[in-house]
Every structure is written in structure tokens, then in C-alpha cells.
Amino acid sequence: MIGFDLVNEEDFSPEIKTFAKQLIGHTNTTLVMTDGKESSFPLYLHCGETHTRKLNNIQDALALGTKRIGHGF
Numbered sequence: 001m002i003g004f005d006l007v008n009e010e011d012f013s014p015e016i017k018t019f020a021k022q023l024i025g026h027t028n029t030t031l032v033m034t035d036g037k038e039s040s041f042p043l044y045l046h047c048g049e050t051h052t053r054k055l056n057n058i059q060d061a062l063a064l065g066t067k068r069i070g071h072g073f
Helices: 016-023 057-063
Strands: 004-006 029-032 038-041 043-046 068-070
Touching: 016 057, 057 068
Parallel strands: 004 043, 043 068
Antiparallel strands: 029 038
8 A cells, every 4th residue: 555545526516625624744654564564644635627626635745745636637
């Protein structure tokens, strides 16, 4: 596993900011693997694939510290 991703149909799903409280503090969490090595667990978010300009998912994803934006048109 390399990270945590939220993938949704942006025009019909809750905005990323809906999950902000659950995501804050969990980005770049350090995991201890079975071999004893530590690994970071970055946040990846799919956003920017919408038919409306009213959503601020890209800005919210950046504010939450995402390491990657999937499909960011």
C-alpha cells in the first residue's frame, strides 16, 4: 500500500471538505511494516474532474496536504 485515496464522482458525491476532520492529522502517518521498517502513508486525492465551477475540491485537496491529485483537469 502506498497511500490513501478518495475517489468519487465529484458532481454527485460529497465534497472533499466534508471529510476534512477525518483526514487532518492522518496525512503522512508513519506505519510500522511487518518487517519492522517504517513507511509513510501519504494522502492522494482525485479531484478536478467536474462539470461545475462551484466546487473547490482542488483547493481543499491542496490545503489537506495531498501528495497527488488524480485527474486534476
